[in-house]
Amino acid sequence: MTARTIWLHLRVPFSFFLLPMFWFAVSQSPSPDVDKSIVVLLVVHLLLYPASNAYNSYFDKDEGSIGGLETPPPVDKDLYWVSWVLDGIALLLGMFVNWSFILYLLVYGFVTKAYSHDRIRLKKYPILSWFLISILQGGLTYTMTYIAINDLPVSTITEPKLLFGGLLATLNLMALYPVTQVYQHEEDASRGDMTISRMLGVRGTFVCAVVLYSLSLVGFYRYFEGSYVVLIYLAFLLPAVVFFLRWFWRVYQDSSFANYRTTMRMMWISSIGLNSFFLVLIALTHS
Secondary structure, X not given: OOHHHHXXXXXXXXXXXXXXXXXXXXXXXXXXXXXXXXHHHHHHHHHHHHXXXXXXXHHHOOOOOEOOEOOOOOOOHXXXXXXXXXXXXXXXXXXXXXXXXXXXXXXXXXHHHHHHOOOOOHHHOHHHHHHHHHHHHHHHHHHHXXXXXXXXXXXHHHOHHHHHHHHHHHHHHHXXXXXXXXXXXXXXXXXXXXXXXXXXXXXXXXXXXXXXXXXXXXXXXXXXXXXXXXXXXXXXXHHHHHHHHXXXXXXXXXXXXXXXXXXXXXXHHHHHHHHHHHHHHHHHHOO
C-alpha cells in the first residue's frame, strides 16, 4: 500500500465526529491539566481512533462507502501493521498522562479489535456491538478523559455527576451509531454482518435516532438543571435537527435517500454544532 492509501484508511477526519466527547469532558472539569489535555486529545484522535479505523478496514476489506471514505482503496497487510504501530505509540505517549489513561487505551484497543477481527467479529452481533461501541466511544471515553485530564483515580468514575455525563455521551452515540450504518446494508449483508441498522431497517434506524436524541435532550436539560445553557445547546443543534427531520421525511418516502453523502453531511452538521457548543461552554465556564 502507498502512504496515501494508508492515510485514507486511517480516516483521521472521522475523529472530528467523536471530538465532542473530549470537549464535553474539558467543559465539566474544574481545573484540567493543560499539558495532559493536549496529550489526551492528540493520542485519542490522531492515534487511537485512526488505529481502530485501519484495523477495521483491513478485516472488512470494504468495496463500498464506509464512514469518512466514499471509495475505499484496496488494503493489504501493511494496514494491519500500521494499526498496531499506532496503538503502540499511543500507549507510549499515554505514559505521560497516567495509568488510568493507559488502561482506557488498552480496553479501547482490544474491544475494537474484537469488533473487527474475523474470528471474533463482535460487529455481527447487532445489539451487543451497538451497546459496546456506544459505551466505548461515548460514556467510557468521556469519563476516562475527565479522569485523565484532571489526574484523578479510577475510583472517581463512580461519582454520580460523572456517571450522568457518561450516560448522556452514551445516549448520543447510541443514536448516532446506527445512522452511520444505514447506507451499508447491502455490503454488511454480503459479509453476513447483522448490524443494528440492518436489524432495525432503514426507517427503524431513523425512528431509533429520534427517540434516543429526544431522551438525550431531556437528559441534558436535567444535567444542566434547566439553566440557560440548555438554550445555547438547542441553538447550536437546531441546524442538525432541521436537516435530520427533513432527511427522515425523504427517507420515509424513498429509502434510497439513505445514502453515504447525505449521511456524511448530517454527521458534519451535527458535529460542528456539538463541538461549537462545548467550546462555547468551555469559554463560559473557564473564563
